[in-house]
Amino acid sequence: MSLISRGPAPTAETSPVMGEVLGKQIKNCSYADWERKVIEYPDEDYAKYRDRAINHNGPYGVFPMTEQEQKEERDYNWAMVAKFTKSIFTMNFTQFSFPVFYSEPRSFLERTADLFTFLAQKYIPQANAATDSNERLLNIATGIAAGFHLYMACKKPWNPVLGETYVGTYENGAKIYGEQTSHHPPVSDFEIIGPNDEWYCHGHCKFTIASGMREVDINQTGIFHLKLKDGTEYQWEFPMIQVWGIVYGDRIIGIKGPVEIKEFKDGKETGLVCKLDTSSKKNTVITATITQNGSAVPAKLDGDYCKEIKQGDKVLWDIKQTIVKRPLGDANEDELLLSDCRFRIDRSLLIQKNLDEADKGKVIIEESQRREEKLRVCIPAPQ
Numbered sequence: 001m002s003l004i005s006r007g008p009a010p011t012a013e014t015s016p017v018m019g020e021v022l023g024k025q026i027k028n029c030s031y032a033d034w035e036r037k038v039i040e041y042p043d044e045d046y047a048k049y050r051d052r053a054i055n056h057n058g059p060y061g062v063f064p065m066t067e068q069e070q071k072e073e074r075d076y077n078w079a080m081v082a083k084f085t086k087s088i089f090t091m092n093f094t095q096f097s098f099p100v101f102y103s104e105p106r107s108f109l110e111r112t113a114d115l116f117t118f119l120a121q122k123y124i125p126q127a128n129a130a131t132d133s134n135e136r137l138l139n140i141a142t143g144i145a146a147g148f149h150l151y152m153a154c155k156k157p158w159n160p161v162l163g164e165t166y167v168g169t170y171e172n173g174a175k176i177y178g179e180q181t182s183h184h185p186p187v188s189d190f191e192i193i194g195p196n197d198e199w200y201c202h203g204h205c206k207f208t209i210a211s212g213m214r215e216v217d218i219n220q221t222g223i224f225h226l227k228l229k230d231g232t233e234y235q236w237e238f239p240m241i242q243v244w245g246i247v248y249g250d251r252i253i254g255i256k257g258p259v260e261i262k263e264f265k266d267g268k269e270t271g272l273v274c275k276l277d278t279s280s281k282k283n284t285v286i287t288a289t290i291t292q293n294g295s296a297v298p299a300k301l302d303g304d305y306c307k308e309i310k311q312g313d314k315v316l317w318d319i320k321q322t323i324v325k326r327p328l329g330d331a332n333e334d335e336l337l338l339s340d341c342r343f344r345i346d347r348s349l350l351i352q353k354n355l356d357e358a359d360k361g362k363v364i365i366e367e368s369q370r371r372e373e374k375l376r377v378c379i380p381a382p383q
Contacts, residue, residue, distance in 0.1 A: 026361075052149075074248075125199075140274070164339055214247070
């Protein structure tokens with residue numbers, strides 16, 4: 001598609017029609033001529049996630065679903081078993097189209113904005129203003145851990161299709177841009193830019209999933225790079241997500257560390273590293289320690305990502321008191337690409353609760369994606 005014409009992606013007259021949804025023929029993954037849809041959230045400040053983390057957690061993590069939601073999903077599972085028996089027994093969940101029933105309307109690109117919501121609006125600005133390296137590292141670690149309870153959604157996000165984009169704006173003016181740059185393996189690239197270009201962060205997420213009948217491990221490999229105003233840089237990878245109770249038992253979501261945050265100056269490691277990890281006795285309990293060239297530094301964090309995080313007696317984050325808002329739901333017309341997930345046909349139909357047409361659209365779009373991937377010159381994702 002063209003930013004000048006803002007029209008549909010060009011297609012040859014011989015391009016096959018991949019399918020039809022509500023009278024609209026689909027030839028590719030372009031979402032042109034489809035009304036954009038904005039999700040209406042039940043809150044602006046993650047109140048539902050806070051309640052879930054505070055009141056529904058246990059030794060292994062957080063219970064993201066109510067009993068009724070879990071019952072509805074288990075009842076629906078039988079339909080999936082009948083439809084996808086082969087894929088289920090090979091445990092290859094990346095090779096078939098999950099029914100939209102299992103998804104929330106958000107794309108993974110949108111959900112990633114939540115992982116940065118505390119970082120972008122509070123803790124990166126605080127690190128940017130600090131002059132002490134230890135204080136900077138502890139602020140970044142706090143911002144990462146503060147977002148852990150926002151991982152605890154009861155449904156999976158949409159898998160973005162190749163070329164899908166997202167732009168979001170935080171309340172303080174920071175911007176996040178995302179694009180799905182690879183189909184197999186699935187890779188999402190992001191840029192997060194501070195207000196007035198005060199800081200800059202970029203990175204990518206490459207997902208691998210280890211699946212079983214009881215547990216799913218979701219690895220979010222891919223390094224994020226943060227550059228502060230004085231040129232100091234920090235690098236880290238987000239942690240593994242563990243989900244239990246896929247087929248039977250209680251659904252539980254937990255975080256499995258460690259997360260290592262490394263400091264760089266002039267492109268070289270300084271030897272200063274902050275290691276953020278979860279407890280083996282209670283998943284929501286976290287600690288963060290700093291080392292300089294392997295030797296311990298007297299600066300650390302302790303806490304619980306469902307309660308509070310402290311440096312000694314100083315509270316750096318409190319789930320009940322440290323409130324930030326979601327990124328704005330919509331985007332300005334002049335910055336909204338037609339590849340934006342807000343135009344996605346199946347997502348739009350799910351928001352309208354038209355599950356049958358949403359399922360149909362999702363399958364067609366995914367088939368279009370596989371066709372388009374073969375037509376592209378793909379550059380391997382960085383290892």
